Amino acid sequence: MTETHYSLGVDIGTGSARAGVFDDRGELLGEAKAPIAMHRPQEHHVEQSTRDIWRAICDATRRAVDAAGIEPARVKSLSVSATCSLVLLDRQHRPLALSTGDEGWNIIVWMDHRATAEAELCTATGAAPLANLGGVMSPEMQIPKLMWLKRNRPALYDSIGYAGDLGDWLGYHCTGIDRRSVCTLACKWTFDPRPNRGWDRDFLAQVDMTDVLERAALPASAAAVGEPLGPLSETAAAELGLTTDCLFAVGMIDAYAGAMGTLGRSLDAHSAHRLAVIAGTSTCHIGAQPERREVPGVWGPYPGALCDGFVANEGGQSLTGALLDHIVALFSAGGDFGDDPHGALSALLLARLAEGDPAPELHVRPDFIGNRSPLADPELRGAIDGLTLESPRETFIKVYWAAATALVYGTRAIIERMNANGYAIDTLHLSGGHNRSPLLRKLYADGTGCRVVLSEAPEPVLLGAAIIAMAARRHENPLAVARSLAPGEDLLEPDAAARDLHDKRYAAFRQLFDGRLD
Known part of the structure; x- marks a missing residue:
């Protein structure tokens, strides 16, 4: 009888590290x-700190394997999804701390916007890499962050021996082999994976960063997503509670893992009508098709970032679930809704929605820390319009409603931009925390006019990482693996009766941007 083998997906999110053990049917056995x-x-x-993150990964991995009830030796492969945060190591490849403290804060987190001025300098060059970034460099990308260090912390910059995306660092830490994923290099580093492209040295010279390739130990080529990196080292295996028979596969950015876990099984030559919406603390919108499409204000096109044979575009909203958390914290009445305010508000607003728009005159511009897509404006700020003098509790409920609809209308604006530039999106594949909210699920369908595919996979991002691990172990194409897995799907159609309400609200939403969405 053949022994069953298992794969481990590791997700390094903004606030936690998660690990999930999957069988070869894609069933989550322990998390x-x-x-x-x-x-x-x-x-x-x-x-953040790599020391702290490594502790969290080891803790989560050991407990996930224990929860799965399997022997650690039967976990034969793992891969990672991670935020696009920047890890800094010194020339001895020890953590290079940005700030003092016991943790050694050696990571610039993806949401860090210290490099806004540097990103503007990159955009002002008009250089070729900008055609792969929607025309505008974001301060959330790695070259501006390293520029900031060079200009503001030159001694620290001169001490760098390694700078890499968080997921790439984990592969290096676990195996001792330094290979960078095409997903991270293409999406966050201005690397162009097309033949005879690679690094644009003219652009790097324009921004005084020609030394970054050596300083950060950046490679001349990128590894394909799912490429076998190598077995776990003895040290990593011992600390993770696994064995050196476990293969580490080159991973991807967390949003792309979510897209693989939900959209991967549906990718084909006609996939231009599908969009993966990975919605949690922030929201990423990933579309992929065989042809290259340049979309102003939307990142990409990124060949191979999701999988070979497809070119991805990525729209994003930097603050979504975190914005709703902020709204709850901002109003004293937020404390009136118990330990699960989002669940309570979802039920309340769905009941009110049955009677019409719960707050027809109140609207929110949700870009409290800038607009990633489609305006690519990190300086844009949020607004609440239409407040009246009424009870604080009622104001809170209405502002929450307006914020929730605004997040969905931000997605609608991204869809419109993509559809004007070679896509024909009419179907959303929703995953992340928003997928657990009945209110948000309904809003994504009704507010965009798109059908919404809801995966039955409880953790699509972890599943996406596990798919990559399975593909490496089985020497298969990740899409073939994704199509073979068990989790089913439900379909939510937009409610035609809600169209007029959302068209009116969306028109008011667009007015908050002074014509910039036209």
């Missing part, structure tokens, strides 16, 4: 998570 610490030394600066 655990551990918190990750965050350090905010000043406004717009957000830092």
Whole structure:
């Protein structure tokens, strides 16, 4: 009888590390998570620690394997999805701390916006890499962040021996082999994976960063998603509670893992009408098709970032679930809704929605920390319009409603931009925390006019990482693996009766941007 083997998906999110054990049918057998610490030394600066993250990964992995009830030796492969945060190591490849403290804060987190001025300098060059970024460099990308270090912390910059995306660092830490994923290099580093492209040295010279390739130990080529990296080292295996028979596969950015876990099984030559919406703390919108499509204000096109044979475009909203958390914290009445305010508000607003628009005159511009897509404006700020003098509790409920609809209308604006540039999106594949909210699920369908595919996979991002691990172990194409898995799907159609309500609200939403969405 053949022994069953298992795969492990590791997801390094903004606030926690998670691990999930999957069988070869894609069934999640055991899952655990551990918190990750965050350090905010000043406004717009957000830092984390590889020491802290490694502890969290080891804790979550051990507990996930225990929850699955299997022997650790039967976990034969793992891969990672991670936020696009920037890890810094010194020349001895030890953590290179940005701030003082016991943790050694050596990661610039993806949401850190300290490099806004540097991103503007990159955009002003008009250089070729901008055609792969929707025309505008984001401060959430790695070259501007390293520019900021060079200009503001030159001694620290000169001490760098390794700079890499968080997921790539984990592969290096676990195997001792330094290979960078095409997903991370293409999406966050200005690397062009097309033949005879690679690094644009003219652009790097324009922004005084020609030394970054050597300083950060950046490679001349990128590894394909799912490429076998190597077995776990003895040290990593011992600390993770696994064995050296476990293969580490080159991973991807967390949003792309979510897209693989939900959209992967549906990708084909006609996939231009599908969009993966990975919606949690922030929201990423990933479409992929065989042809290259340049979409102003939307990142990409990124060949191979999701899988070979497809070119991805990525729209995004930097603050979504976190915005709803902020709204709850901002109003004193937020404390009136118990330990699960989002669940309570979902039920309340769905009941009110049956009678019409719960707040027809109240609207929110949700870009409290800038607009990633489709305006690519990190300086844009949020607004609440239409407040009246009524009870604080009622104001809170209405602002929450307006914020929730605004998040969906931001997605609608991204869809419109993509559809004007070579896509024909009419179907959303929803995953992440928003998928657990009955209110948000309904809003995504009704507010965009798209059908919404709801995966029965309980953790699509972890599943996406596990698919990559399975593909490496089985020497198969990740899409073939994704199509073979068990989790089913439900379909939510938009309610035609809600169209007029959302068309009116969306028109008011667009007015908050002074014609910039036209």
